[in-house]
Amino acid sequence: MHHVRSGPRWVVALTATILLVTGCAPTSTSDVPLALGTAAPESTAAARSAPVATSVPTPEPTVDPAAPCTKDCWPLSGKPAKVGATDRRPLIVKIDNAPAARPHYGLAQADMVFEILVEGFVTRLAAVFQSQDPQTIGAVRSARLADRSLTPMFDGALVYSGTSAYAWKLISRDAADGKYVELSADHAGGYYRVSFRAAPYNLFTSAQNMRQQLAAIGAQGSAKVPAWGFLATTEHPATVAGMAGGTEATEVTIPYRKDSSLVTYKYDASTRTYQRFQNNDGKAVREV
Incomplete structure (x- = not known):
């Protein structure tokens, strides 16, 4: 983040420049002539007490990947x-x-x-x-x-x-x-x-x-x-399945033909999806 340079350092540098140019100028700065349209410099103490505005970044909202979609x-x-x-x-x-x-x-x-x-x-x-x-x-x-x-x-x-x-x-x-x-x-x-x-x-x-x-x-x-109608959370009563009770389905099999077309869906907790496997030449091959 880029910060705004503080006011006191600028005022001190300006005061030092005026002293170098005027040489033996009097101690009081009230007698120093100013060019037309030039504002009188603030005192160092006043500049130090002036607050400096800084921008505070707005934090990005965190989204829980496991949270249900609502919109x-x-x-x-x-x-x-x-x-x-x-x-x-x-x-x-x-x-x-x-x-x-x-x-x-x-x-x-x-x-x-x-x-x-x-x-x-x-x-x-x-x-x-x-x-x-x-x-x-x-x-x-x-x-x-x-x-x-x-x-x-x-x-x-x-x-x-x-x-x-x-x-x-x-x-x-x-x-x-x-x-x-x-x-x-x-x-x-x-x-x-x-x-x-x-x-x-x-x-x-x-x-x-x-x-x-x-x-x-x-x-x-x-x-x-x-x-x-997707469930809003993974924590719910077993009766939500619509019958007397529901069973957690981590694997579903479709046995139309066990010899060449046996299909299995296996639940992947990392993606919260079911991966599809099909029997090809006697081995279960995952669909991609």
Whole structure:
């Protein structure tokens, strides 16, 4: 911090200069002529007693990272919204979960992930992106009839590679009725194929590409995104779970297929989030 130089030193220096210039001037300074417009110097004692103004920095407010978000929070994650509008339209991206389509790209940045059982006990993921925009998302795959119920829940945009003729007829009708926005790769831009995977596991996109597509069709405006009721503190009665009692869930397992698709969510106390692990070749691999 830069401090203001004190007044007494300035007055003493000025007095010494006057004595040197006048030589044998009389002891009394009342007879010393002053130039027109020059103020008489203050006495050293008076200058010493004059208070000097100093600026006191305002301390920055401390934010407890464990404190619940109470204002400007992302509705689907409950975290503080530092960048972006909390009412922007979520992207519901269909992501392949077959072994040949792994590892997934961008999945760890989703606010929510739905795992939906499809044919042959294989699952397909519906990743909901609102608070974060991954640069790479993939592999993007086709939609299912269940997406017609899932996407309107978030007033979202359905991002998918395509679908059957029957499902397309219903999805396009939903979009025309304003139930949600659909961004199929059959007619929307923003998708690309990667060279390190074979089709159909090589269709990728990015959140920015999809938001540009929304802007191109005038659907980038605010959406009615429901806010989840997150608990205000980690200390609460067990009955808050809504039943007779709740159990602390440090690990959650989804055993659709234990041989190739066993999914486990493990609670990480340092980040207060659940990390996703999936069985790949007999080992649990963490999603990144």
